[in-house]
Amino acid sequence: MxxxxxxxxxxxxxxxxxxxxxxxxxxxxxxxxxxxxxxxGVKRSTTTGADTQQNGIFSLSTIERDLRAAGWGIPTADIMPCTTYFTYISDGTLNGPVPNFPGAPVQITDGGTAAGASDSITMLWGSSVRANVRNALLQNVTANPTGTAASNLQPTTSVALSTVDGFVSLTDDIGNCALTRITASVANPASPGTVILSHDPGTGTATKPVYNPPANYMTAKGWPASYSTNPRIFDLGSLMQRSYYVAAGSLMSQDYFSSTTQAQIANNVVGFKAQYGISDAGSQVVNSWVSATGSWAAPAVLDRKRIKAVRISVVVRSPLKERPPLGASACVITTTAPESWPGGPTIDLSNDPDWRCYRYRSFETVVPLRNVLWANLS
Incomplete structure (x- = not known):
């Protein structure tokens, strides 16, 4: 080679x-x-869209489930007309009225129109099947002080009364209603077949609150001194008061009759709006929707009977922040604030300087209030 x-x-x-x-x-x-x-990019959009839908549907269904239970085991306004409701809770840090106690199946608190503001909603229900049955007392009740024989409750019958740790509403013809938790139940020697119910005060914890106030608190807060005009109780059973609200980009809930611990329901929830669906007096047909403002911020007893449904909306944002377009310095993925429902109030998110970098979706529904339908029939 x-x-x-x-x-x-x-x-x-x-x-x-x-x-x-x-x-x-x-x-x-x-x-x-x-x-x-x-x-x-397609993967991000698909993933964030699925996360948004999951958070929205779960938030909506959770609130809807409790709204459908609202009012069960709670006496109607016709049966127990309360002009003033007295409540108390002690959980180791809080000693005062039960926060946001509605005294009715549902109560909306309007959050206003400020940037980042959202409504909140509180539902109340009990476990008693005889909540609308009045149980007269054999004796007048000295409400202050509690823990004495004169303040014990002696119902005329013990049929279907809740056991110890259940709640009753103590009232008379004056219209004062006091939420009371039963701490003991013993046979009444003066009335065979009936019981004597105690409601002693105490100091509670976050996991086991106490709901009967001490004598000095009752005096300072103007609780009724006695119930002497046809005193009676209504059995409520186990109570549940649950509030939903938005805080720090999450849907939160808080109970007040099991514990006072706050719980996160879903993240990336940036807005919550609610309205009452109301009817005319004596009707069952919803003919208008109102926000919880003006006279509907604290509805009177007659107006509460007109509430037949609640419309709710949760606004959820995508969990991932979108990138600005090539060469741009600002995000334009979202240019207008999301609506709660078609034609409804918008959710002002301008408190977050990067709100345009996220995608948003509204989830809304209408929930009928079954217990309220039993009132307002005349």
Missing amino acids: SSLEHTRRQRGFGLVEILVGMAVGLVVTLIIYQVMSTFE
């Missing part, structure tokens, strides 16, 4: 061939990058 042939056989790629190969490789790399970038 000649030296010339040996040299030709060992010669590699030339400069031009290397440049052409690099150019082809660069083009292929750019194509692959573009495909992956497009795929990643």
